[in-house]
Amino acid sequence: MPELPEAETLALELRRTVVGKRIVEVRFREPKALNLPPDEFVQKAKGRVEKVQRRAKAVALFLEGDGSLWLHMGLRSDVGKVPRNEVPPKAFLTLVFDDGSAFYMDKTFMGYAHFVSKEELPVRWAESGIDPLDEAFTPGKLKEIVASKPSQAIKSLLMDQSIIGGIGNIYSDEVLHAAGIYPARKCSTLSDEEVKRLQRAIREILTSAVDQGGGPEMRDFRGKVGGYKEAVHGREVCLEHDSPVKKISFGGRTAYVCEKAQG
Numbered sequence: 050m051p052e053l054p055e056a057e058t059l060a061l062e063l064r065r066t067v068v069g070k071r072i073v074e075v076r077f078r079e080p081k082a083l084n085l086p087p088d089e090f091v092q093k094a095k096g097r098v099e100k101v102q103r104r105a106k107a108v109a110l111f112l113e114g115d116g117s118l119w120l121h122m123g124l125r126s127d128v129g130k131v132p133r134n135e136v137p138p139k140a141f142l143t144l145v146f147d148d149g150s151a152f153y154m155d156k157t158f159m160g161y162a163h164f165v166s167k168e169e170l171p172v173r174w175a176e177s178g179i180d181p182l183d184e185a186f187t188p189g190k191l192k193e194i195v196a197s198k199p200s201q202a203i204k205s206l207l208m209d210q211s212i213i214g215g216i217g218n219i220y221s222d223e224v225l226h227a228a229g230i231y232p233a234r235k236c237s238t239l240s241d242e243e244v245k246r247l248q249r250a251i252r253e254i255l256t257s258a259v260d261q262g263g264g265p266e267m268r269d270f271r272g273k274v275g276g277y278k279e280a281v282h283g284r285e286v287c288l289e290h291d292s293p294v295k296k297i298s299f300g301g302r303t304a305y306v307c308e309k310a311q312g
């Protein structure tokens with residue numbers, strides 16, 4: 050399931066390959082995944098790409114003129130950049146560029162492609178909370194966030210996209226494991242020291258996952274598979290401590306917990 054590191058990998062790949070190029074053709078398979086009527090979307094999504102930015106788990110292509118094209122890989126997506134005649138026939142979305150290349154998203158589940166006008170941008174931008182890789186995400190900032198939701202479970206807080214943008218089910222388990230914190234604990238029970246450890250773990254795990262091109266379900270445009278290996282999420286034995294991992298449930302969520310580090 051793509052989260053911040055996978056979206057960042059996609060953003061880096063698009064920045065490397067499409068900035069300065071013009072989108073001349075747009076194809077898609079699921080009109081429901083667009084935020085505008087298809088004809089209007091296709092018209093507006095054409096243009097020269099000026100910059101690429103990630104916001105939480107989405108990637109925005111800023112187009113010459115006044116709009117941006119927001120792409121979200123949903124729960125799953127294969128992405129690639131190939132000559133236009135090599136796009137997989139059932140691709141969810143295809144952007145054809147003026148140099149004959151094409152970017153595609155394939156096998157996409159629950160993803161979307163939205164066109165956001167200049168006027169709508171501030172609202173769209175503000176829908177996501179602070180980026181955990183932003184300099185402003187300091188231990189003090191996390192302490193403030195944790196203090197604002199005293200009765201919430203820490204894992205739920207980390208996954209609330211309106212508060213912190215980009216962390217989902219997988220990386221929340223990973224950062225809580227690295228910080229040695231039980232996922233169902235209420236925010237009010239965390240000590241200052243634990244909040245500091247958590248902030249550090251968030252930065253370290255996400256940075257490391259970005260450096261490795263995300264997790265194993267992610268492939269960059271050269272076909273390289275993401276190298277990040279989960280320590281606890283989806284496992285029965287902790288990769289780091291070689292101790293049993295339990296799957297727990299609380300408040301409609303599940304989490305993987307290492308008996309040694311978070312017992």
Ligand SMILES: [Zn+2]
Nearest residue numbers: 287290307310
């Ligand atoms: Zn462990």
